[in-house]
Amino acid sequence: MKTAAPAAPASVPPQFDTPAQHDAAATLGLWVFxxxxxxxxxxxxxxxxxxxxxxPEAFAVASRHTDVVLGSINTAVLLTSSxxxxxxxxxxxxxxxxxxxxxxxxxxxxxVVFLCIxxxxxxxxxxxxLVPGTGFALxxxxxxxxxxxxxxxxATTALHAVHxxxxxxxxxxxxxxxxxxxxxxANGERIELVALYWHFVDVIWIFLYPIxxxxxxxxx
Amino acid sequence: xxxxxxxxxxxxxxxxxxxxxxQGTTLKSWLTTHDHKRIALLYLVSITAFxxxxxAAATLIRLELATPAGDLVTHDTYNKLFTMHGVIMVWLFLxxxxxxxxxxxxxxxxxxxxxxxxxxxxxASWYIYVAGGIFTIAALxxxxxxxxxxxxxPFSTMFSNTHVILVLVGVFIVGFSSILTGLNFxxxxxxxxxxGMGWFRLPLFVWANYATSIILVLATPVLAMTLLLxxxxxxxxxxxxxPALGGDPLLFQHLFWFYSHPAVYIMVLxxxxxxxxxxxxxxxxRVFGYRFMAYAILGIAVFGFxxxxxxxxxxxxxxxxxxxxxxLSFLVAIPSAIKxxxxxxxxxxxxxxxxAPLLYALGFVxxxxxxxxxxxxxASLAIDVHLTDTYFVVAHFHYIMVGGAVMAYLGGVxxxxxxxxxxxxxxxxxxxxxLLIFFGFNLTFFxxxxxxxxxxxxxxxxxxxxxxxxxILSSAGASILAVGYLLPLGYLGWSLFYGKRAxxxxxxxxxxxxxxxxxxxxxxxxxxxxxxxxxxxYEPQTGxxxxx
Numbered sequence: 001m002k003t004a005a006p007a008a009p010a011s012v013p014p015q016f017d018t019p020a021q022h023d024a025a026a027t028l029g030l031w032v033f034x035x036x037x038x039x040x041x042x043x044x045x046x047x048x049x050x051x052x053x054x055x056p057e058a059f060a061v062a063s064r065h066t067d068v069v070l071g072s073i074n075t076a077v078l079l080t081s082s083x084x085x086x087x088x089x090x091x092x093x094x095x096x097x098x099x100x101x102x103x104x105x106x107x108x109x110x111x112v113v114f115l116c117i118x119x120x121x122x123x124x125x126x127x128x129x130l131v132p133g134t135g136f137a138l139x140x141x142x143x144x145x146x147x148x149x150x151x152x153x154x155a156t157t158a159l160h161a162v163h164x165x166x167x168x169x170x171x172x173x174x175x176x177x178x179x180x181x182x183x184x185x186a187n188g189e190r191i192e193l194v195a196l197y198w199h200f201v202d203v204i205w206i207f208l209y210p211i212x213x214x215x216x217x218x219x220x
Numbered sequence: 221x222x223x224x225x226x227x228x229x230x231x232x233x234x235x236x237x238x239x240x241x242x243q244g245t246t247l248k249s250w251l252t253t254h255d256h257k258r259i260a261l262l263y264l265v266s267i268t269a270f271x272x273x274x275x276a277a278a279t280l281i282r283l284e285l286a287t288p289a290g291d292l293v294t295h296d297t298y299n300k301l302f303t304m305h306g307v308i309m310v311w312l313f314l315x316x317x318x319x320x321x322x323x324x325x326x327x328x329x330x331x332x333x334x335x336x337x338x339x340x341x342x343x344a345s346w347y348i349y350v351a352g353g354i355f356t357i358a359a360l361x362x363x364x365x366x367x368x369x370x371x372x373x374p375f376s377t378m379f380s381n382t383h384v385i386l387v388l389v390g391v392f393i394v395g396f397s398s399i400l401t402g403l404n405f406x407x408x409x410x411x412x413x414x415x416g417m418g419w420f421r422l423p424l425f426v427w428a429n430y431a432t433s434i435i436l437v438l439a440t441p442v443l444a445m446t447l448l449l450x451x452x453x454x455x456x457x458x459x460x461x462x463p464a465l466g467g468d469p470l471l472f473q474h475l476f477w478f479y480s481h482p483a484v485y486i487m488v489l490x491x492x493x494x495x496x497x498x499x500x501x502x503x504x505x506r507v508f509g510y511r512f513m514a515y516a517i518l519g520i521a522v523f524g525f526x527x528x529x530x531x532x533x534x535x536x537x538x539x540x541x542x543x544x545x546x547x548l549s550f551l552v553a554i555p556s557a558i559k560x561x562x563x564x565x566x567x568x569x570x571x572x573x574x575x576a577p578l579l580y581a582l583g584f585v586x587x588x589x590x591x592x593x594x595x596x597x598x599a600s601l602a603i604d605v606h607l608t609d610t611y612f613v614v615a616h617f618h619y620i621m622v623g624g625a626v627m628a629y630l631g632g633v634x635x636x637x638x639x640x641x642x643x644x645x646x647x648x649x650x651x652x653x654x655l656l657i658f659f660g661f662n663l664t665f666f667x668x669x670x671x672x673x674x675x676x677x678x679x680x681x682x683x684x685x686x687x688x689x690x691x692i693l694s695s696a697g698a699s700i701l702a703v704g705y706l707l708p709l710g711y712l713g714w715s716l717f718y719g720k721r722a723x724x725x726x727x728x729x730x731x732x733x734x735x736x737x738x739x740x741x742x743x744x745x746x747x748x749x750x751x752x753x754x755x756x757x758y759e760p761q762t763g764x765x766x767x768x
Contacts, residue, residue: 014334014743015333015334015335015336015337015339015412016337021411024410024411025407025408025410025411025412028406028407028410028411029338029403029407032406032407032437033403035437035438036399036437036438036440036441037441039438039439039442040441040444041445042441042445043442043445043446043449043475044445046471046474046475047449047460047471050460050468051460054468055466132458132465133457133458144464144465146466147458147465147466148466151458151460151465151466152460155452
């Protein structure tokens with residue numbers, strides 16, 4: 001059985017029949033990508049579980065050397081950025097392009113603030129000789145276990161920062177596009193994809209924050 | 221590989237525009253193509269090149285092992301040879317072989333789509349693959365690597381003085397090519413199916429590649445991060461595998477096998493998909509138990525994620541953990557057996573034509589069964605202590621990867637060759653090569669089961685003289701195998717220019733890919749197909765099929 005090809009709008013790539021099919025593919029593609037990303041972080045989380053079960057005291061001691069004030073402020077900053085991002089998607093879909101643009105800029109700016117605070121934290125860690133492989137020194141507890149904790153701390157937060165940087169770039173590109181009136185490019189579906197990615201980076205942090213800053217501080 | 225029209229061509233056939241000619245025949249038109257069929261051929265050519273490079277390393281290994289003394293290469297060179305053989309064959313040939321070459325070509329056509337969902341990503345995946353391959357070959361030229369394809373720590377992080385980083389980077393990069401292909405396939409199967417193409421009307425080849433894609437997407441990033449951690453530890457002395465830094469070398473084995481055991485199913489599931497297309501076609505029968513076949517594919521993919529610990533029975537893991545891993549490994553046998561029984565039941569009372577693709581497919585079923593059953597022997601805790609790191613293990617996984625995956629890959633290449641090239645391959649040569657490979661393979665690897673059971677360890681370039689007879693048999697088999705693998709390279713290349721023109725459907729097969737001309741036009745179908753029946757609607761009474 002054969003039927004004639006349905007005529008697709010010019011904006012849809014040739015392999016798709018309809019804009020809806022294009023959107024469905026892009027959205028699913030991003031979800032699959034996020035699944036890959038999650039598994040990419042997997043060995044680091046697995047390494048953390050291993051270290052915490054093998055060196056509970058060292059992890060507790062090391063965890064108390066993280067900067068819980070800056071870490072908590074950063075968590076608030078990032079959660080707020082997800083809020084502005086979600087609002088931006090809603091505004092763009094409601095055709096409030098100007099509001100969407102400002103909200104995207106706010107999201108990107110909050111991301112930059114997060115990176116600046118994180119950088120300050122790294123500087124403090126460096127001054128306190130908490131960077132593994134560069135004369136690591138930490139009073140009390142098992143040195144190897146503490147070093148493992150700080151290796152995981154730097155590996156996970158740096159990888160998170162790399163992802164956040166990509167998210168900031170993407171958000172900035174779409175904010176700029178809206179500012180220049182490229183509404184076709186910066187449509188609601190695409191901005192929603194950027195938002196999905198942004199929220200994913202946020203969710204990673206929501207797991208990193210308690211395991212790095214909070215759990216080790218609980219108890220005696 | 222453009223196919224110019226000449227002597228054997230009918231006048232009508234020569235003028236039909238197709239993907240080989242429509243987009244131009246310049247090198248640039250190939251290297252910038254977004255057409256999944258052309259990208260599939262780019263993959264086909266590159267994986268073939270890597271197959272023969274990896275094969276050359278295997279040839280030297282078998283030559284060295286012809287005598288008990290280490291008289292051809294030094295032990296260092298030998299270590300580098302088996303490492304390069306493993307790295308190239310696993311990551312640059314087997315993993316991409318069926319999905320990226322055949323799957324890329326066929327998946328969109330089988331579901332009635334014009335292309336994959338993300339054609340540019342598809343081309344990018346090939347370039348990423350080539351970039352990773354270049355790093356790996358660079359390591360080979362720079363002097364090689366001696367860690368084995370498994371990169372076990374602490375040897376790879378602290379003791380090896382070879383080009384470990386180069387190969388790690390190469391494998392890391394190639395991994396992203398796998399991920400992108402898997403992502404593309406998953407999205408394509410979900411969103412690009414033709415009207416009427418429900419999930420249980422998909423050919424099993426599509427099911428197999430879909431399940432494989434899920435493994436690619438979920439397991440490969442774990443390997444990527446693990447290799448990154450090995451590189452960080454090697455370069456900067458920080459990490460999670462060195463006990464002095466608070467880590468554990470065993471952690472590497474857990475993470476590595478979390479990817480590398482499912483990787484076995486990345487190799488063998490698509491092979492099962494190929495076999496499930498070939499057998500019904502040449503038995504002229506509907507595949508037996510279609511739904512069970514689909515569920516078995518998914519079952520193997522899921523179980524495959526939960527058995528990695530069976531590579532570590534002698535690594536000092538907990539006895540109870542080992543018992544669970546052993547049990548789960550046994551469970552993989554259930555969906556595998558369902559598949560073997562269903563293929564057999566498909567053949568039962570079929571009108572069978574022993575064409576070259578079917579010979580390869582039957583070879584797959586037999587060799588996969590032997591490889592699978594010996595896998596159960598290895599999954600048994602007590603026996604594994606005796607057999608770990610012996611040639612029994614080497615023989616077991618070569619039965620799955622070479623006897624299974626490579627046989628099916630070659631069967632698939634022959635089966636779809638008329639579709640890909642528009643030409644028939646010489647059938648009698650095809651049968652000769654299939655039989656040579658089958659006998660050569662068994663002569664190479666069956667003695668290795670006996671060697672391993674007798675206690676010969678793997679990865680040594682010398683051995684006690686009492687093992688020599690079996691080793692000579694194995695090396696003799698390898699030379700037959702080499703001829704078997706070189707033959708298709710010759711006659712398939714010949715057929716590109718001189719082969720008989722194939723019609724749209726030379727096998728009278730039922731898949732959508734056969735309902736369009738050979739070679740297909742760029743957009744695959746002149747009219748988007750609408751599907752109204754399930755797959756494999758073969759009629760037994762018309763079983764007078766003669767290939768060619």
